[in-house]
Structure formats: structure tokens, C-alpha cells
Amino acid sequence: MRKTLREYQELALRFVWEVGEEGANSGAVWRAVNERLSEGKSILRAFVILFLNDMVDDGVLGFREATGKGGHHRVYVAKLDENGYRKYLLRAVVDSMMRDFPEETCEVLKEYKNA
Known part of the structure; x- marks a missing residue:
């Protein structure tokens, strides 16, 4: 995933995948x-x-609102797993190239x- 994401971005996604539905x-x-x-x-x-x-x-990703210290906060949850994310990336690249x-x-x- 490092071809398209910075290290912190990959780590963030992996963490959200790890915590699962809890978010x-x-x-x-x-x-x-x-x-x-x-x-x-x-x-930062x-x-x-x-x-x-x-x-x-x-x-x-998706999110749900939760209240806590300081008001409303987003709790992030995965809408795509790692496989789904890879397919999403490939589709985005191919769509761009097709245009x-x-x-x-x-x-x-x-x-x-044919290969």
C-alpha cells in the first residue's frame, strides 16, 4: 500500500481495520x-x-457520531477491508487511465x- 499511501496513512487504516466494528x-x-x-x-x-x-x-471508511468530552466526535469504522481497499485503488487507477x-x-x- 506504500505506493499510494504515506506511512502514517497506512498505519491509520490498519489500526481502524484492527479495531473492527468497535471503531x-x-x-x-x-x-x-x-x-x-x-x-x-x-x-500531527x-x-x-x-x-x-x-x-x-x-x-x-464510515463513521458514527459519539458524544464525549468536548462535544460530538466521529468514531471511524471500516467500510472496506484490506482486499476491498486494494480493489478500490485499482479501480481508481484504471478509471483514471481509461479517461x-x-x-x-x-x-x-x-x-x-492473455498473459
Whole structure:
């Protein structure tokens, strides 16, 4: 997944997959990511929140509202598992290539199919 995600993004997704249906708020994801990042690295919570919200917008994650200290918070849950996410990425790449280079993309896909 590192071809398309930064280290902290992959770690965030993997953590949400690990916690399953229980879900995780941005603080829990942020703490888990910072614990698991390569030595000497850390990430701001804002970057984690922006990434999680992008994944919601893309349909990879969902969320439910929960109340707690400071008001309402999002609890993020996976809508796609790792396999589903990989297919989502492939579809996004192929769709983009089909828009920009339809003939060449079809030729290459046929080569893969016949290989």
C-alpha cells in the first residue's frame, strides 16, 4: 500500500481495520499511529483527521457520531477491508487511465488478461 499511501496513512487504516466494528476516534488512531511510526517520526493529529475524513469521503471508511468530552466526535469504522481497499485503488487507477488513455489502457489490460 506504500505506493499510494504515506506511512502514517497506512498505519491509520490498519489500526481502524484492527479495531473492527468497535471503531476508533481520531485520538485513538493518532496515538496508535505515533506509537507505530518509524523511530524518530511523529505526525500531527490534524493530518490524521484530514486523512480519515478523506477516506470517509472516498467510501473507504464510515463513521458514527459519539458524544464525549468536548462535544460530538466521529468514531471511524471500516467500510472496506484490506482486499476491498486494494480493489478500490485499482479501480481508481484504471478509471483514471481509461479517461486519459482509453485505447492504450485497453491494450495493456488485454495483454495482462492473455498473459
